Amino acid sequence: MMSSMSLSRMLRAASVCRTMSTATKLTAVEVNDKTGIATVTLSRPPINALNVELLHDLYQSIKEIENNKSRGLILTSSNDKVFSAGLDINEMYRPDKDRARLLWTKLQDVWLALYGCALPTAAAINGHAPAGGCLLATSCEYRVILPQCRIGLNEIQLGLVPPIFCMFNFLNVLPRRVAERALVQGRIFTTEQALQIGLVDDVASSKEKALEKCSQFIATFAQTNPLARSLTKLKFRGADLQRFESERTNELESFLEFIDHPQMQEDLGIYLEGLKKKNRN
Numbered sequence: 084m085m086s087s088m089s090l091s092r093m094l095r096a097a098s099v100c101r102t103m104s105t106a107t108k109l110t111a112v113e114v115n116d117k118t119g120i121a122t123v124t125l126s127r128p129p130i131n132a133l134n135v136e137l138l139h140d141l142y143q144s145i146k147e148i149e150n151n152k153s154r155g156l157i158l159t160s161s162n163d164k165v166f167s168a169g170l171d172i173n174e175m176y177r178p179d180k181d182r183a184r185l186l187w188t189k190l191q192d193v194w195l196a197l198y199g200c201a202l203p204t205a206a207a208i209n210g211h212a213p214a215g216g217c218l219l220a221t222s223c224e225y226r227v228i229l230p231q232c233r234i235g236l237n238e239i240q241l242g243l244v245p246p247i248f249c250m251f252n253f254l255n256v257l258p259r260r261v262a263e264r265a266l267v268q269g270r271i272f273t274t275e276q277a278l279q280i281g282l283v284d285d286v287a288s289s290k291e292k293a294l295e296k297c298s299q300f301i302a303t304f305a306q307t308n309p310l311a312r313s314l315t316k317l318k319f320r321g322a323d324l325q326r327f328e329s330e331r332t333n334e335l336e337s338f339l340e341f342i343d344h345p346q347m348q349e350d351l352g353i354y355l356e357g358l359k360k361k362n363r364n
């Protein structure tokens with residue numbers, strides 16, 4: 084039988100963390116009642132590839148957390164090897180046109196919501212974060228990564244032109260020259276390299292420690308007026324958000340045109356097959 088001691092401990096623990104009532108299917112949202120920090124966990128096995136549904140759920144979670152006046156938002160993954168594999172290539176290869184339009188629109192919505200989020204944001208990067216995975220992490224204000232991970236914007240290696248928000252994210256984090264070279268080379272960085280160039284702020288030996296460091300970052304704003312903080316953040320990011328708005332329709336059309344091209348379809352097919360073959364050998 085459970086002792087009254089362990090029962091009270093369990094009740095205390097349960098009162099610290101609560102799952103948000105509207106937590107969605109492919110993202111789990113947990114709010115720590117003590118700190119007021121919400122953790123969003125990407126939960127689309129096996130590798131958190133960003134499809135329409137995951138992007139939809141992620142957007143809903145970010146907005147919900149922002150509206151619930153949490154103290155901050157931490158983004159992480161339920162997979163212990165992959166933070167996110169980026170866009171689901173199956174959504175771009177031989178795509179349904181309406182769905183491809185939706186995919187890109189939802190990616191744009193997520194970027195706007197995360198990059199422009201009024202709350203302090205941090206990413207506990209507990210696995211590889213190529214392409215769209217890196218985009219999510221660099222939309223946040225602070226990043227902690229685990230050892231032996233790979234992170235970067237490698238779109239150009241797939242023959243894809245990195246969209247404008249990739250550029251904004253890198254310019255916000257890296258010196259201009261480093262950002263430009265990383266994007267045009269489609270560089271994927273190791274944990275050590277990412278730390279050395281400043282693509283991530285810190286390295287932690289486990290997911291728990293990464294989450295702790297993210298919470299500590301968010302706690303640095305405990306004494307700061309939240310409105311003053313968010314308006315200051317907006318002053319830094321506002322020009323990017325405005326330029327994005329003015330180009331979002333063009334970027335959507337460019338994306339659709341791009342993936343409609345026969346050569347692009349052939350390249351994506353080869354790339355996808357290469358990823359699958361790796362597992363067959």
Ligand SMILES: CC/C=C\C/C=C\CCCC/C=C/C(=O)SCCNC(=O)CCNC(=O)[C@H](O)C(C)(C)COP(=O)(O)OP(=O)(O)OC[C@H]1O[C@@H](n2cnc3c(N)ncnc32)[C@H](O)[C@@H]1OP(=O)(O)O
Nearest residue numbers: 168169170171172211214215243244334337338358359362
């Ligand atoms: C205005 C702009 C105009 C035009 C621009 C046009 C387009 C720009 C788009 C730019 C925005 C973002 C783009 C992207 O995100 S593209 C996606 C790029 N992602 C990658 O290249 C990652 C590829 N994957 C990997 O490197 C590894 O899978 C990873 C993530 C390191 C994990 O490795 P591991 O744990 O070993 O897992 P597996 O490789 O065995 O993968 C398991 C399983 O998943 C399949 N898979 C992997 N990645 C993807 C993916 N991104 N989409 C779909 N499927 C993926 C893989 O094939 C395996 O499948 P299997 O059937 O073999 O189990």
